[in-house]
Amino acid sequence: MSPFFTLLARDIKLAARSGGSAFLALSFFALVATLVPLGVGADLRLLARVGGGVLWVGAVLAALLSLDRLFQGDFEDGSLDLIALSPLPLELTALAKMLAHWLSTGAALTLLSPLLALLFNLPPAATLTLFLSLLLGTPAVSAVGAIGASLTLSLKRGGLILPLIILPLLSPAVIFGAGAVSLTLDRLASGGALGLLAAFSAGAVLLSPFAAAASVRLNLGG
Amino acid sequence: MITSLIAEKLACARGDRRLFENLSFRVKAGQALAVEGANGAGKTSLLRLIAGFLSPAAGRLVVQDADGESDDAEERGKQIGWLGHQDGLKPQLTVAEQLAFWAALYRGTTNSAVLEQVGLQRQADLPCRYLSAGQKRRLALARLLVSQRPLWLLDEPFAALDTSGQALVAQLMALHCGQGGIIIAATHEPLGLGNESLKL
Numbered sequence: 001m002s003p004f005f006t007l008l009a010r011d012i013k014l015a016a017r018s019g020g021s022a023f024l025a026l027s028f029f030a031l032v033a034t035l036v037p038l039g040v041g042a043d044l045r046l047l048a049r050v051g052g053g054v055l056w057v058g059a060v061l062a063a064l065l066s067l068d069r070l071f072q073g074d075f076e077d078g079s080l081d082l083i084a085l086s087p088l089p090l091e092l093t094a095l096a097k098m099l100a101h102w103l104s105t106g107a108a109l110t111l112l113s114p115l116l117a118l119l120f121n122l123p124p125a126a127t128l129t130l131f132l133s134l135l136l137g138t139p140a141v142s143a144v145g146a147i148g149a150s151l152t153l154s155l156k157r158g159g160l161i162l163p164l165i166i167l168p169l170l171s172p173a174v175i176f177g178a179g180a181v182s183l184t185l186d187r188l189a190s191g192g193a194l195g196l197l198a199a200f201s202a203g204a205v206l207l208s209p210f211a212a213a214a215s216v217r218l219n220l221g222g
Numbered sequence: 223m224i225t226s227l228i229a230e231k232l233a234c235a236r237g238d239r240r241l242f243e244n245l246s247f248r249v250k251a252g253q254a255l256a257v258e259g260a261n262g263a264g265k266t267s268l269l270r271l272i273a274g275f276l277s278p279a280a281g282r283l284v285v286q287d288a289d290g291e292s293d294d295a296e297e298r299g300k301q302i303g304w305l306g307h308q309d310g311l312k313p314q315l316t317v318a319e320q321l322a323f324w325a326a327l328y329r330g331t332t333n334s335a336v337l338e339q340v341g342l343q344r345q346a347d348l349p350c351r352y353l354s355a356g357q358k359r360r361l362a363l364a365r366l367l368v369s370q371r372p373l374w375l376l377d378e379p380f381a382a383l384d385t386s387g388q389a390l391v392a393q394l395m396a397l398h399c400g401q402g403g404i405i406i407a408a409t410h411e412p413l414g415l416g417n418e419s420l421k422l
Contacts, residue, residue, distance in 0.1 A: 003329065077309070
């Protein structure tokens with residue numbers, strides 16, 4: 001197996017094992033999606049109206065839970081030094097970690113979302129749009145998150161600052177993602193919003209490995 | 223294969239403090255260099271400088287091999303086998319899983335003989351959270367072996383090890399030098415290799 005897939009497989013394994021982040025993110029997402037209808041009440045039209053936005057914000061926050069450990073775990077136990085000296089360039093290291101994070105949180109949250117959409121009385125067409133928007137948009141969460149995680153990796157309480165850095169940067173994903181669901185509810189074409197979301201995601205995934213690698217390099221020297 | 227590592231008038235600064243300056247040395251293939259000095263003298267910083275994590279405040283580091291010489295830190299990093307303060311192990315993964323991971327990442331080879339060599343063959347399927355500090359160190363040594371790098375940078379290689387573990391380190395170092403490798407070790411104890419030492 002190539003070094004890239006070796007690192008990817010290890011990070012997924014760590015996320016899936018006990019104490020890993022995958023189960024935590026899914027539970028958090030499911031709990032938020034269950035609590036909001038309890039708080040808002042049984043107005044089905046209102047629930048459908050807010051559903052897209054609530055599920056999008058829930059998914060972003062759930063993915064955020066494990067983001068601060070993206071590089072920090074390896075930094076604290078010395079693994080990051082060893083990974084940096086391996087044949088794998090740091091840019092690809094960042095990409096592998098990002099992809100592992102997306103597969104263990106973003107992709108899993110996307111798969112769970114149609115089930116949780118039932119709690120918000122989302123019609124099938126809107127549920128499909130929600131599913132597509134999460135599928136297209138959650139890679140951006142992992143990618144932008146990786147930049148934040150690399151900036152805060154040597155800070156002891158970095159997890160507290162991380163949301164302040166990345167949540168504002170993720171607002172386009174939430175706006176276009178939840179917007180696409182609203183458009184479908186209003187029986188309007190959601191293709192434009194999904195297209196912009198995909199463009200945002202592609203840009204973030206392409207650029208963030210370089211930013212994250214530069215920041216990791218800086219932190220290894222510090 | 224590296225023929226020698228040369229430091230020319232190296233200086234290292236952390237913050238606004240100079241740890242050392244005008245440091246020059248040369249280590250040839252098959253030789254070891256012990257870096258000695260009080261706590262905080264800059265031993266680990268020197269190793270991190272050689273590994274390319276830090277850049278020198280002045281001077282340069284040159285690696286010579288059959289093709290010529292290079293002072294590129296990234297290129298040098300690909301020759302380095304690193305044994306740091308920390309062992310770089312994940313508590314959730316088993317001994318065999320860790321070793322297979324590092325071997326694949328470094329495009330090295332792994333076989334059960336390596337675990338036997340460091341005395342961990344019976345712990346192969348044990349998650350690392352159950353290992354003692356000395357056993358973790360032994361696993362880190364096994365990783366150093368599977369990485370198959372010519373230039374070893376060892377930070378306190380004898381730390382946490384019992385007498386037989388220390389003898390194992392000495393034996394592995396002698397073997398590595400015998401095969402034409404280079405060792406630079408930060409240590410408070412004699413390496414026992416008839417090596418030169420550098421006082422910081």
